[in-house]
Amino acid sequence: MQIASLSTDVVAVPPPHIGGMYWIFVRLQTKDGIEGVGEIYSTAFDPNALVPLIEDVFQRYLLGHDPHDIERFWRLAYSSGFTQRPDATMMGIVSGLEIACWDIIGKAAGKPVHKLIGGRVHDRLRAYTYLYPKNAAGAYDYNDPDLAAACALEMLDMGFTALKFDPAGPYTAYSGHHLSLAVMERCEVFCARLREAVGNRADLLFGTHGQMAPASAIRLARRLERYDPLWLEEPVPPGQERAMAEVAGKTSIPIATGERLTTKYEFQRVLETGAASILQMNVARAGGILECKKIAGMAEAHYAVIAPHLYNGPIGAAASIQLAAASPNFLIHEAIVDFSGFYAEILTKPLRFEDGYLIPSEEPGLGVELDRDAVARHSPYRGTRLHLQMDDKPADVKAFAPALG
Numbered sequence: 001m002q003i004a005s006l007s008t009d010v011v012a013v014p015p016p017h018i019g020g021m022y023w024i025f026v027r028l029q030t031k032d033g034i035e036g037v038g039e040i041y042s043t044a045f046d047p048n049a050l051v052p053l054i055e056d057v058f059q060r061y062l063l064g065h066d067p068h069d070i071e072r073f074w075r076l077a078y079s080s081g082f083t084q085r086p087d088a089t090m091m092g093i094v095s096g097l098e099i100a101c102w103d104i105i106g107k108a109a110g111k112p113v114h115k116l117i118g119g120r121v122h123d124r125l126r127a128y129t130y131l132y133p134k135n136a137a138g139a140y141d142y143n144d145p146d147l148a149a150a151c152a153l154e155m156l157d158m159g160f161t162a163l164k165f166d167p168a169g170p171y172t173a174y175s176g177h178h179l180s181l182a183v184m185e186r187c188e189v190f191c192a193r194l195r196e197a198v199g200n201r202a203d204l205l206f207g208t209h210g211q212m213a214p215a216s217a218i219r220l221a222r223r224l225e226r227y228d229p230l231w232l233e234e235p236v237p238p239g240q241e242r243a244m245a246e247v248a249g250k251t252s253i254p255i256a257t258g259e260r261l262t263t264k265y266e267f268q269r270v271l272e273t274g275a276a277s278i279l280q281m282n283v284a285r286a287g288g289i290l291e292c293k294k295i296a297g298m299a300e301a302h303y304a305v306i307a308p309h310l311y312n313g314p315i316g317a318a319a320s321i322q323l324a325a326a327s328p329n330f331l332i333h334e335a336i337v338d339f340s341g342f343y344a345e346i347l348t349k350p351l352r353f354e355d356g357y358l359i360p361s362e363e364p365g366l367g368v369e370l371d372r373d374a375v376a377r378h379s380p381y382r383g384t385r386l387h388l389q390m391d392d393k394p395a396d397v398k399a400f401a402p403a404l405g
C-alpha cells in the first residue's frame with residue numbers, strides 16, 4: 001500500500017466560533033483508493049500559511065510510503081532539518097497526517113482504530129463540557145456566576161457529571177502574574193455558586209490557562225480547596241515543570257495540564273517532576289494517536305490518568321475518542337457540549353453523545369467522514385484572527401476588578 005496524494009481544507013467555524021476560529025483537515029489517498037482523514041491542531045500562525053508546510057512534510061516523508069509505517073514517518077518528521085525536539089507546529093502537522101494514516105489502516109483492516117492499538121477497554125467515555133452561559137439578550141456571558149450556575153443545571157439535565165469554567169481572566173501574553181484580590185474573590189464565588197447548584201452530582205473543573213505565578217496559584221488553590229474541584233488546570237504557564245510541581249505540592253486539588261504540550265518528551269518531564277497527575281494531551285497536536293498512546297502508557301506507570309483535551313474540530317475528537325477507548329487509565333474526555341451544531345453539520349454522521357458519555361465508534365478507521373458539501377460551504381477560512389487570542393497588554397488590577405453580588 002502506498003500513499004499517493006494529499007488534500008488540505010481550512011474550514012471557517014461560523015459564529016459564535018465555539019471550538020475555535022477554524023479547523024484544519026487533511027485527507028490522504030492511497031494508490032488503491034482508500035482515503036483517510038486527519039486534523040491538525042496548530043495555532044501559532046495563520047492556518048493558510050501552514051498549507052505549504054503541510055505539503056512539504058507530506059512530500060518529504062509520506063508520499064509513496066506505506067501508511068502503516070507510523071514510526072518511520074514520525075521519527076523522520078520529528079528529526080526534520082536536524083531538529084529532534086518538540087516543535088509545536090511540526091507536531092501539529094505530524095499529528096494530522098498520522099491520524100489520517102490510522103484512518104486508512106483501520107479502513108484497510110476493516111476495524112476501528114482502537115482495535116489496532118490495544119483494543120477497547122471502555123464501552124463509553126465520561127465527558128465534560130465548558131459552561132456556555134447566555135444572558136437575557138442571548139449573548140454568551142462568562143462573568144456572571146448566577147448565569148453559570150443556571151447553565152450548570154442545564155448541563156446536568158443533559159447527563160454531564162463534570163463541568164469546566166475559567167473565571168480567572170483576563171488571559172494575557174504577559175503571564176504568569178499575580179491575580180488581584182477581586183479576581184480571586186470572583187473565582188471563589190463562582191465555585192461556591194456552582195457547588196451549591198450541583199451539589200455532589202458533578203465535578204467542578206477549574207481552568208486558568210496558565211496565567212499565574214506559582215505563589216499566586218497556591219493562594220488561589222487554598223481558597224478553592226473547600227469546594228473540592230476535580231482539578232486545577234494549568235495553574236502556571238507551560239514549560240517550567242518544577243514551577244507547576246511547586247503548586248501541586250501545596251494543594252490537595254489535583255493538577256491537570258497538557259493541552260499546549262507535544263510529544264512524550266514534554267509529558268515525561270511533567271510526570272518526572274510530579275507537576276501534574278492528570279494529563280490533557282490533544283491528539284491533533286501532541287504527535288498523533290500512537291504518540292499519545294505512549295504518553296498514556298507513561299502516565300499509567302506513574303499512576304496518573306489522562307483527560308484528553310479537545311478545543312478543535314470533530315476529526316481530532318474522533319481520533320481522541322479512539323485513543324481514550326483503548327486507554328486503561330482514561331479519566332474523562334472534553335466535549336463541546338453534545339457535539340451538535342457545526343460539529344454535526346461538518347460530518348456525514350455525528351459523533352455519538354448519550355447522557356453525558358461519548359460512545360466510541362465501531363466503524364472501520366476513525367468511524368467518521370467529512371461532509372464534502374459542508375466543507376466546501378465553509379472553506380477557505382479568510383479571517384485574520386488565530387484559533388485563540390490572548391490579551392496583548394499586562395493584567396491591570398484596577399481595570400479588572402469586577403463587582404459581585
